[in-house]
Every structure is written in structure tokens, then in C-alpha cells.
Amino acid sequence: xxxxxxxxxxxxxxxxxxxxxxxxxxxxxxxxxxxxxxxxxxxxxxxxxxxxxxxxxxxxxxxxxxxxxxxxxxxxxxxxxxxxxxxxxxxxxxxxxxxxxxxxxxxxxxxxxxxxxxxxxxxxxxxxxxxxxxxxxxxxxxxxxxxxxxxxxxxxxxxxxxxxxxxxxxxxxxxxxxxxxxxxxxxxxxxxxxxxxxxxxxxxxxxxxxxxxxxxxxxxxxxxxxxxxxxxxxxxxxxxxxxxxxxxxxxxxxxxxxxxxxxxxxxxxxxxxxxxxxxxxxxxxxxxxxxxxxxxxxxxxxxxxxxxxxxxxxxxxxxxxxxxxxxxxxxxxxxxxxxxxxxxxxxxxxxxxxxxxxxxxxxxxxxxxxxxxxxxxxxxxxxxxxxxxxxxxxxxxxxxxxxxxxxxxxxxxxxxxxxxxxxxxxxxxxxxxxxxxxxxxxxxxxxxxxxxxxxxxxxxxxxxxxxxxxxxxxxxxxxxxxxxxxxxxxxxxxxxxxxxxxxxxxxxxxxxxxxxxxxxxxxxxxxxxxxxxxxxxxxxxxxxxxxxxxxxxxxxxxxxx
Numbered sequence: 001x002x003x004x005x006x007x008x009x010x011x012x013x014x015x016x017x018x019x020x021x022x023x024x025x026x027x028x029x030x031x032x033x034x035x036x037x038x039x040x041x042x043x044x045x046x047x048x049x050x051x052x053x054x055x056x057x058x059x060x061x062x063x064x065x066x067x068x069x070x071x072x073x074x075x076x077x078x079x080x081x082x083x084x085x086x087x088x089x090x091x092x093x094x095x096x097x098x099x100x101x102x103x104x105x106x107x108x109x110x111x112x113x114x115x116x117x118x119x120x121x122x123x124x125x126x127x128x129x130x131x132x133x134x135x136x137x138x139x140x141x142x143x144x145x146x147x148x149x150x151x152x153x154x155x156x157x158x159x160x161x162x163x164x165x166x167x168x169x170x171x172x173x174x175x176x177x178x179x180x181x182x183x184x185x186x187x188x189x190x191x192x193x194x195x196x197x198x199x200x201x202x203x204x205x206x207x208x209x210x211x212x213x214x215x216x217x218x219x220x221x222x223x224x225x226x227x228x229x230x231x232x233x234x235x236x237x238x239x240x241x242x243x244x245x246x247x248x249x250x251x252x253x254x255x256x257x258x259x260x261x262x263x264x265x266x267x268x269x270x271x272x273x274x275x276x277x278x279x280x281x282x283x284x285x286x287x288x289x290x291x292x293x294x295x296x297x298x299x300x301x302x303x304x305x306x307x308x309x310x311x312x313x314x315x316x317x318x319x320x321x322x323x324x325x326x327x328x329x330x331x332x333x334x335x336x337x338x339x340x341x342x343x344x345x346x347x348x349x350x351x352x353x354x355x356x357x358x359x360x361x362x363x364x365x366x367x368x369x370x371x372x373x374x375x376x377x378x379x380x381x382x383x384x385x386x387x388x389x390x391x392x393x394x395x396x397x398x399x400x401x402x403x404x405x406x407x408x409x410x411x412x413x414x415x416x417x418x419x420x421x422x423x424x425x426x427x428x429x430x431x432x433x434x435x436x437x438x439x440x441x442x443x444x445x446x447x448x449x450x451x452x453x454x455x456x457x458x459x460x461x462x463x464x465x466x467x468x469x470x471x472x473x474x475x476x477x478x479x480x481x482x483x484x485x486x487x488x489x490x491x492x493x494x495x496x497x498x499x500x501x502x503x504x505x506x507x508x509x510x511x512x513x514x515x516x517x518x519x520x521x522x523x524x525x526x527x528x529x530x531x532x533x534x535x536x537x538x539x540x541x542x543x544x545x546x547x548x549x550x551x552x553x554x555x556x557x558x559x560x561x
Contacts, residue, residue, distance in 0.1 A: 003019055003020055003021045003022070004018070004019070004020050004021065005020065005021045005294050005297055005298045006018065006020040006021070007294060007295060007298055009052075010051040010052050010055060011052075011055055012052060012055045012056040012058075012059045012071065013055075013059055013065075013068075013071060015052075016070070016071045016072075017071075021259070021294065021297070023251055023255050023259070023290070024075050024076050025049065025053055025056070025248050025249075026056065026060075026072065026075045026076045026077035026078075027076050027077065027248070028053055028056075028057075028245060028248035029056070029057060029060050029077050029083070030077060030080065030083060031244075031245060031248065032057075032216065032245070033083075033086070035236075035244070036214075037214070037236040038214060038215070038234040038235075038236070039206050039214070039215045039216075039217070039232060039234050039235045039236065040214075040215070040216045040217070040235075040236050040238065041178075041216075041217045041218075041219070041222065041229075041235055041236070041237045041238065042216065042217070042218050042219075042238045042245060042249070043218070043219055043220060043221060043222050043237075043238070043239050043240065043365060044218070044220070044240065044249045044250070044281075044367075045220060045240075045279070045289070045365070045366050045367025046220055046366070046367070047289060047290065047291035047292075047306050048249045048250050048289060048290060048291075048367070049249050049250065049290050050176060050177070050218040050219075050249060051096065051098065051176050051177070051218075053218075053248065053249065054094070054174050054176045054216065054218055055094075057172075057174060057216065058092055058094045058174055059071055060072065060077070060086075060087055060088075061086070061087075061088070061089065061090045061092055061172055062088065062090065062091070062092035062094070062172075063088060063089070063090065063091055063092070063167060064088075064092070065087070065088050066087075066088030066089070067088060068087070068088065069084070069087065072087060089169075090169060090170075090171065090172050090213065091163040091164070091166070091167045091169060091170075091171045091172070092171065092172045092173075092174060093119070093123075093156065093159060093160065093163070093171055093172070093173045093174070094174045094176075095115060095119055095174075095175055095176070096175070096176035096177055097112075097115075097175065097176070097177045097178055097179075097180045097181055098176060098177040098180055099111070099180075100112060100115070100180055100181040100184070101180065101181070101184050102181070102184060102188075103184070103188045104188065104190060105185070105190035105193040105194055105197075108181050108184065108185065108190070108194060109149070109152075109194075109197060110145060111181075112152065112181070112197075112201075113144070113145045113146075113147060113152050114145050116143055116147075116152055116155045116156070117143055117144045117145050117147075119155075119159065120140065120143045120155070120159065123159060123162070123163060125166070126140075126159075126162040126163055126165075126166040127140045127141075127162070129166050131165050131166070132162065132165075136158075136162070139151070139158060140158075140162070143155050149197065152197075152201070153197070153200040153201050153204055154204050156173065156201065156204065156205035156209075157204040157205050157208070157209045157211070160173065160205070160209055160211035160212055161210075161211045163211070164211040169213075170211055170212060170213035171211055171212060171213060172212075172213055172214055172215065172216075173205060173206070173212055173214075173215040173216075174215070174216050174217075175215070175216070175217045175218070176217075176218050177218065177219055177220075178217045178218065178219045179219035179220055179221050179223055180219070181194060181198075182194065182195070182198065182221075182223055182227075182228070182349065183220070183221070183314050183349075185349075186314065186349040187313055187314055187317060191349055195227050195228055198228050199227070199228045199229075199230065199231070202228055202229065202231075202232065203231040203232070206232055206234070206235075207231050207232050207233075207234065220365060220366055221347040221362065221365045221366070222237055222239050222345050222346055222347060222365065223346075223347055223349070224346040224347060227349070239345045239365065240279075240280070240281050240282075240364065240365060240367075241281075241282060241343075241345065241371070242281075242282055243282040243283060244282070245281075246281040246282035246283065246284040247281075247284055247287075249281070250279055250281065250287040250288060250289060250290060251287070251288045251289075251290055251293055252284070252286065252287060252288075253273070253277065253286040253287075253288065255288075256272065256276075256288045256293055257269055259293065259297060260272065260297075263297050265297070265300065268300075271302055272288075272293070272296060272302075273286075274391070274392055275292070275302050275391060275392045275393050276288050276289060276292045276293060276296070276306075276391055276393055277391055278370045278390040278391035278394075279367060279370060279390060280370050280371050289306045289367070289393075291305055291306045292304075292305045292306040292393060303396075304393045304394075304396040304397055304400075305393070306393055312397065312401060314362075314366075315362075315363065315366060315368060315401075316401055318359050318362060318363075319359075319398075319401070320405060320442060320443060320461065321443060321457070322359060322457070323457060324457060324460045324479070326359055327457070327460030327461055327463070327464060328460060328478060328479055329360075330398070330464060331460075331463060331464060331467060331476075331477070331478060333369075333387075333388065333389050334389070334395065334398060334399075334464070334467055335467075336388070336389075337388075338372060338386050338387065338388055339360060339369070339386070339387045339388070340384060340385070340386055340387075341357045341360050341384070341385060341387065342357050342380070342382050342383070342384055342385070343357060343360065343361045343364060343383070343385045344357060344358065344361050345361060345365065347361060347362055347365065360387060364385075364387060367390060367394075368389065368390060368394050368397075368398075369387040369388065369389065369390060370387065370388055370389075370390040370391075371385055371386070371387060372386040372387065372388050373385075373386040374386065399468050399471075402461075402464045402465055402467075402468045403465070403468050403469070405439065405442060405461060405464075405465060406435065406439065406465045408438060410434070410438045411434070411435055411438045411439060412431045412434050412435060413431075413435055413465060413469070414469070415427070415431040416428060416431035416432050416435055417466075417469050417470070419431055420501070421498075421499075423499070423547065425560060425561065428549075428560050429558070429559065429560050432551075432558045432560055433556075433557065433558050435462075436458065436553075436556050436557075436558045437556050439458070439461070440458055440556045442461075443457040443458045443461045459488065459489070459505045459551070460478065460479075463476065463478045463489055466489070466491070470491070472494065473493070473494055473495070473498065474491045474492060474493055474494060474498070475491075475492040475493075475494065476489070476490070476491050476492075477489075477490050477492075478490070488503055488504050488505045489501070489502070489503040489504075489505075490502055490503075490532070490535065490536070491503075492536060492539065492541070493541070493545075499545050499546070499547050500536050500541050500545055500546045500547065501546070501547050501548075501549065502527055502532045502533060502536070502546060502547070502548050502549075503548075503549045503550075503551060504523040504524070504526055504527050504532075504548075504549075504550050504551070505523070505551045505553065506519050506520075506522060506523045506526075506550065506551070506552055506553070507519075507552075507553045507554070508552055508553065508554045516552040516554055516557070516559040517552075517559065517561070519550070519552035519553075519554075519559070520550040520551075520552045520559055520560070520561035521550070521561070522550070523550025523551065523552060524548055524549075524550045524561065527548045527550070528548075533546050549561070
């Protein structure tokens with residue numbers, strides 16, 4: 001049997017001391033050091049070993065771990081005499097923004113100040129040493145949760161100076177999960193305020209810091225340079241499409257299969273590949289998520305470990321409140337389709353809902369989509385990417401996320417589905433109005449409910465819900481050509497005994513329709529006039545098995561006929 005597995009352990013020292021399961025990534029130390037980049041930003045999806053790798057770097061370089069050869073003996077890095085001498089030879093500032101998740105700017109800023117205060121306490125030895133004058137001691141003591149913003153902005157830079165003078169050597173700065181507070185800022189609406197504060201801090205710590213030898217930051221996204229990195233012309237960015245460090249985060253297929261062999265689970269390789277394979281970094285394909293693999297090795301069950309391990313709040317927001325096109329693309333992806341789009345890896349958070357392709361760039365960076373192929377266009381001077389859902393685990397995550405949209409106690413969605421299949425129009429109306437009332441605002445439709453674009457967000461979310469609930473029983477499509485037009489929703493049964501459905505959505509136009517009943521009639525007439533049944537008839541479904549429904553909207557009121 002293999003070594004014990006410590007689920008969630010992010011301490012390199014703990015894993016090595018307790019001889020836990022560990023995939024050797026110490027070549028990352030050598031690769032990074034020999035690249036000699038001043039400031040490196042590495043983006044990878046969550047749970048891909050960023051924190052463990054950065055902690056490993058801290059254990060290797062930090063003077064705190066000087067002489068701790070037992071942590072690295074037997075690993076790849078220890079084969080090189082040059083690197084044996086390098087271990088424990090630098091002062092290191094190591095901090096993480098992983099827990100900075102405030103719902104307001106003031107709370108987030110306060111949490112950053114608490115983190116800086118704790119960092120100063122950790123390195124309090126530099127104050128007790130020699131070489132600090134009275135003013136410097138005064139500044140050191142002022143770093144606290146109550147410090148003014150200008151002190152917080154300079155704290156990392158000044159600590160670097162104090163540590164350099166204490167050790168007689170420039171410092172390394174390691175910052176983990178740098179973008180966690182920025183994602184929270186976007187979700188909760190204080191993006192601009194936080195960006196201004198972070199930009200000043202990063203500029204002083206990483207740009208105008210003469211006491212810094214090198215630095216590394218990790219995160220999920222490459223936040224646009226204009227947002228927080230505008231002054232950092234010494235920044236090297238490594239994204240999921242870069243070749244650098246392409247095997248150093250996540251497990252390669254060889255590493256996964258070797259672990260399965262060691263655990264006596266060789267016969268599970270095909271299942272594990274279907275569920276957890278699919279990530280691509282640079283040209284390195286068949287990369288697996290470490291969190292899912294270690295959990296599977298421990299529990300021996302196939303289920304969505306990674307997708308359920310942390311908040312998917314931002315992804316949920318982007319899809320749920322996305323426009324009709326976003327939801328239609330999600331329908332295709334959920335059915336195994338391929339999205340062809342350009343990608344901008346610089347995430348501009350305030351453009352996520354407006355800029356074409358920004359959502360898919362975000363999902364690619366976050367690991368929910370994978371690159372199947374890419375082609376360079378001479379005309380546009382840009383790459384076109386072909387993207388798919390990464391694997392079955394990601395599909396399950398989206399399925400559960402969509403199901404949650406309609407799973408509240410005040411959302412009788414299952415009641416509507418049953419009424420639809422039974423053809424009970426009265427019950428359909430009763431349930432659908434309750435569903436619409438409870439979920440319209442969820443799809444960002446509540447602010448201007450009379451506008452035609454707002455119900456589109458709702459009904460495309462509604463279609464995604466149908467796909468989830470009726471998966472395996474119906475083939476569900478929306479906004480597709482059939483006959484002489486484009487129908488809204490079509491449900492094609494997988495079994496001969498089930499009925500087929502064609503659904504048309506319409507927002508009441510007061511100039512043309514006096515009542516919602518008139519709008520329903522107009523929707524049903526459109527189904528007939530445009531011959532939307534032709535696709536179903538061509539597939540051998542008889543006319544008597546096809547049901548037509550018109551959904552008429554006026555604000556949050558729905559009438560079905």
C-alpha cells in the first residue's frame with residue numbers, strides 16, 4: 001500500500017515530516033530560480049497545488065528552515081549540489097490572501113491590515129536587533145489593525161528593508177492567492193475602491209522595493225495590468241496557456257497512474273481519466289486536479305470532489321446573470337459541444353458582463369473549460385480557441401449549480417415539470433408564476449422586467465434547468481432554426497411513449513396585444529406559421545405526439561396556453 005494521504009494539507013513541512021503521499025514537484029524550485037525573473041505571477045485553477053508549492057518554496061529558501069535538509073532528502077532538487085547549498089539561505093516574506101473575503105471594502109482592507117500586523121509580529125526579531133533608529137521603530141510599531149492606509153501600503157516594502165539589514169541579504173517575497181479579495185470585490189461591488197488600494201501596495205512592494213531579490217505571486221486569474229499591475233513592468237505572467245511550469249502544478253497522467261498502481265487501484269484508471277482528466281497547461285495535456293485525485297485515492301469513490309470543495313460564487317454569478325447568448329452557449333457545452341472564441345487572458349473584472357468572450361476567458365482560467373485546439377488567424381492577429389467543459393466532474397458541478405437555481409423552498413420547479421409532462425395547463429400556470437416570481441431577480445430580470453431582453457435571461461436559465469431535470473429523458477434545444485424561423489425551446493423525447501414539446505416565449509406588446517391571452521395566441525400562431533414542428537416530424541415523431549405551448553410574459557406575470 002502507498003503512503004498515508006493527508007487531505008487538504010498545504011504545509012510542505014507537515015507532509016514531509018509525516019511521510020504523507022506527495023508528488024515530487026521540487027524541480028519547480030530549480031526551474032523558477034534559473035529563469036531569474038524579478039516578479040513572477042503564476043495563475044492556476046483553485047486546488048491545483050499553488051499553496052503547497054509556494055510553501056515548499058518557503059521551506060526551501062527561508063532562513064527559518066536553514067539546515068532542514070531532511071525535508072528535501074530523497075527529492076529531485078536534492079540531487080544537485082548547487083541547490084543543497086542554496087537551501088535556507090534567504091530571508092523570506094511569505095503571506096497569503098486566501099482568507100481575505102470581505103463583503104465590503106472597509107472589511108477587506110481591515111483584514112489585509114490584520115494580516116500585515118501578524119506578519120510584523122512574526123518578524124519582530126528585526127525590531128529587537130540592531131540598526132533601527134527611533135523613527136523606524138515608530139513605524140514598525142504603527143503597523144497594526146488600526147494603522148492608516150498609507151502605512152499599510154508601505155508595510156511590505158519597509159519590512160523588506162528591515163529584514164535585508166538584519167540578514168545582510170535581499171529578501172524573497174511570496175504572495176499566495178493574490179486575487180481572492182479582488183474576486184470578492186467584484187462579486188460584492190467594491191472593485192474600484194479595492195483596486196486603488198491594492199495597486200499602491202503592489203507598486204511599493206514589488207516595483208519600487210530595492211530590498212527585494214525576487215518575488216512570486218500565485219492566483220487563479222490574471223487580473224488586467226491596467227487594474228493593479230500598471231506600474232509593474234518587471235512582471236512575468238505565467239497563465240494556463242503558457243509553457244513555463246506546465247508540469248509543476250497539478251498531476252500528470254503518469255503521476256496519477258503511478259499513484260493508482262501504488263494504491264492497488266490500477267483497474268480504476270479509465271474511470272479516473274473520464275472523471276478527472278482534461279486540464280491543459282501550455283502544450284501539456286492530461287493534467288489532473290490534485291484535490292480530486294488525493295480524495296479519490298482516500299475514498300475510492302467517483303464524485304465531484306474539486307467542484308464541491310470551494311465556493312463557485314463568481315462562476316455562478318456570471319452564468320446565472322449572463323445574457324441569453326451566454327446561457328445558450330452553456331446549453332451547448334452541457335451537451336458536449338465545442339465553443340469557438342477568442343480569449344483575452346487579462347481578466348478585466350468590470351467588463352466580465354459586457355465584453356464578448358470575457359466570461360469564457362474567466363472560465364478557462366478557473367479550470368471549468370479546457371482548450372481542445374487553437375488556431376492563429378492572420379486576419380485578426382489573434383488565436384481562436386476551441387473550448388469544452390473540462391471533464392465529467394465539471395459537468396456535474398454545473399448540473400448541481402443550475403439545479404440550485406430552482407431548488408429553493410419557494411420555487412416549485414419540480415411541480416412545474418410534472419405538470420408539463422402531464423399536460424396540466426392549469427397547474428403549469430400556477431407553478432410557473434411561482435417559479436417566475438421567485439427566480440426572475442435571480443437572473444437579473446427584476447430591475448426592468450418589461451424590457452424584452454430581461455425575460456430572455458430568465459427563459460434561457462429556465463431551459464438550462466429543464467436540461468438538468470430532464471437529462472436522459474429529453475433532448476432539449478433552444479433558439480434553433482426549424483421550418484421558417486427559430487423556435488425558442490424544443491423538447492425531443494428519447495422514448496417513443498413520451499410527448500414532444502415546442503415552446504414559444506413572448507413578452508406582451510401593449511400596442512399589438514390587449515391582454516396576455518392575446519400574447520399567448522400570438523405565440524401559438526407563430527409556432528404554426530413558422531412550421532417549427534418540421535424538425536420533430538423529420539425525426540419520425542408524429543404530429544399527435546407534439547404539444548405546443550405559448551408562454552406570455554408581462555413583468556413577473558406569466559400566462560401559459
